[in-house]
Amino acid sequence: MYFAALLARTQDGWEASDTELDDVETLSDLTDLAREASVDEDTVLVFIEQEDAWFGLVRVEGEEDPRIYVSDAAAAARSSYGEILTNELLGGESDDPADDLDALDLDGTEDGEPDEDDEDGDGDGGSAAAGESVPSGPVGDLEILRDLGLSESELRALDTDALPEIAEALGAADVLEAVR
Known part of the structure; x- marks a missing residue:
């Protein structure tokens, strides 16, 4: 079971919305989804969680390349949405x-x-798509939330049910709870 949410930073704080990933087939699709939720090209975090297995974060700011973090690459590579993220991080085969x-x-x-x-x-x-060279454990940008209040060591320490702790560190716990 997947849970996906968008946290968009605004002048008034964070706005949260749950999101369906049915039409997401590539990282580009996921990035476009985040940009649509952006207000004035501010920070948008996409959070994807597969229950009791892994979680991933994609941070999008304006037209910059997305920053990605996955809590357990080996577990994520075995799922459709996780494979999108791990292929990008580990240089797997392109969709195109x-x-x-x-x-x-x-x-x-x-x-x-x-x-x-x-x-x-x-x-x-x-390639990551072959599943052979995918490391167990976290991969990606360990500094993805540093400027938002969550250090690398705190990020690494998070378990698979990480979204509430991340939202708390960002000051977005109440808005997230409203959509969860």
Whole structure:
């Protein structure tokens, strides 16, 4: 079971809304969803939680690239929404083959010749999508909430039911509880 929420910073504090991820297939879709919730290109946090398994944060500010944190990459990589985040963080396969230069054989190897990064010769280059090189534990931007009141060590210490603690640190506990 997933829970997803958007926390958008405004001049008056934080506004929270739960959100459906049914139409989200890529990080770009998720980023667009966050930007739509933004007021004057202020900070928007997307929180995704899979019950008792992992949680992820995506921080979007204006047109900057999103910042991402995942509490347990190995657990997240086994779920559809978590795979979107871990592939971005770990350099997994792109959703768009035009973005994947390896698919175009532009890496200097002959067809069928393993890359140096692909020592087992299975042709996947050790991508996150293959599930082989996905580390257990947190990955991503450990400083994602530092300026908002949650340090790296506090973020690492959070369990899978982290949203209430994050909202408390941000001063958004009441608005979040209203949508949860």
